[in-house]
Amino acid sequence: MEKVRAKKHLGQHFLTDLSIAERIALAVKGHGGVKKVLEIGPGMGVLTDYLLKNPLELYLIDIDKESIAYLNKKYPSLKDRIIEGDYLKYNLSNDISEPYAIAGNFPYNISSQIFFKVLEERDKVTEVVCMLQKEVAKRIASPKGNKDYGILSVLLQAFYDIEYLFSVPPEVFDPPPKVNSGVIRLVRNEVKSLDCNEKLFFQVVKGGFGNRRKTLRNSLKSFQLPEQLKEHPLMDKRAEQLDVADFVFIAQQIEISRGNH
Incomplete structure (x- = not known):
C-alpha cells in the first residue's frame, strides 16, 4: 500500500518507533471498566496495530482523507469503526454511546483544543493516553508552584488524575518535529461536579x-x-x-x- 504523506497543515508527524507505540498502547488500562477506545489521528496505524491487541473495542477518527483510505484498506475488520471527521467538531454520540478511553499521537497544533473538548466530554471520557509536545505534556501534569503550571493544568486536574509517563525524542518520527514529545495519562477522578459555578x-x-x-x-x-x-x-x-x-x-x-x- 502507498505510504500516506505527512501533511504539514494537519500537524502530522508519523511515529516510526514500534517499541514506543507499544508502550503507549500498553498504558491504556480501560479505567472505569470501559469497553471502547478511540484513537485520534491514527495516520498509518503504527499505534493502531498495538491498540488492536488491547481487549478494548477500537474506533479510529482522522480528518485526513488519505489516511482514512489507507486505514480502510489496512483494517477491513474495522470498517464500521473508522470515522472520517474532525474530533474537535464531530459528535461521537451516534458512534460511541457509552463511556470510552482516548489514545493517540495528538497533532501539536491542536492538542490544547483536544483537551478542552475532553473537558466538555468528561462524563464520557474516562481515560486519555496521548503523546504531545513535551512542554505541553509537562504543563498539564505539573503540580502547583511550578512555572509550567497553567490554565490547562488546573482545569484538567479538577477532573482527572494526571501522570507524565515518558519522553520521546524527535528522531522517531517521520518527519521529525522540531521539539521533544511527552506521553501522559489522564484518569477520570471521582469529582462529578465542582462545588461552585x-x-x-x-x-x-x-x-x-x-x-x-x-x-x-x-x-x-x-x-x-x-x-x-x-x-x-x-x-x-x-x-x-x-x-x-x-x-x-x-x-x-x-x-x-x-x-x-
Missing part, C-alpha cells in the same frame, strides 16, 4: 493566569471582588501557587457576593 471557575482560572506575574488581587480585578475576599491571604499569591480547591473557593466567594447584590 463551573463557568465562573473556568473564568477565574483563565483570569488568574492571564497576568500570571501579578497577584490574584490584581489579576482578578475585573471580577469586582468582595472586600472580605480582597483581604484574604490567597489574594497575595500568584495563580501558579493555587490548586484546584483554592480556585473553587475564590469562585464560591465571588458567586456568594454576586448573590447578595
Whole structure:
C-alpha cells in the first residue's frame, strides 16, 4: 500500500518507533471498566496495530482523507469503526454511546483544543493516553508552584488524575518535529461536579493566569471582588501557587457576593 504523506497543515508527524507505540498502547488500562477506545489521528496505524491487541473495542477518527483510505484498506475488520471527521467538531454520540478511553499521537497544533473538548466530554471520557509536545505534556501534569503550571493544568486536574509517563525524542518520527514529545495519562477522578459555578471557575482560572506575574488581587480585578475576599491571604499569591480547591473557593466567594447584590 502507498505510504500516506505527512501533511504539514494537519500537524502530522508519523511515529516510526514500534517499541514506543507499544508502550503507549500498553498504558491504556480501560479505567472505569470501559469497553471502547478511540484513537485520534491514527495516520498509518503504527499505534493502531498495538491498540488492536488491547481487549478494548477500537474506533479510529482522522480528518485526513488519505489516511482514512489507507486505514480502510489496512483494517477491513474495522470498517464500521473508522470515522472520517474532525474530533474537535464531530459528535461521537451516534458512534460511541457509552463511556470510552482516548489514545493517540495528538497533532501539536491542536492538542490544547483536544483537551478542552475532553473537558466538555468528561462524563464520557474516562481515560486519555496521548503523546504531545513535551512542554505541553509537562504543563498539564505539573503540580502547583511550578512555572509550567497553567490554565490547562488546573482545569484538567479538577477532573482527572494526571501522570507524565515518558519522553520521546524527535528522531522517531517521520518527519521529525522540531521539539521533544511527552506521553501522559489522564484518569477520570471521582469529582462529578465542582462545588461552585463551573463557568465562573473556568473564568477565574483563565483570569488568574492571564497576568500570571501579578497577584490574584490584581489579576482578578475585573471580577469586582468582595472586600472580605480582597483581604484574604490567597489574594497575595500568584495563580501558579493555587490548586484546584483554592480556585473553587475564590469562585464560591465571588458567586456568594454576586448573590447578595
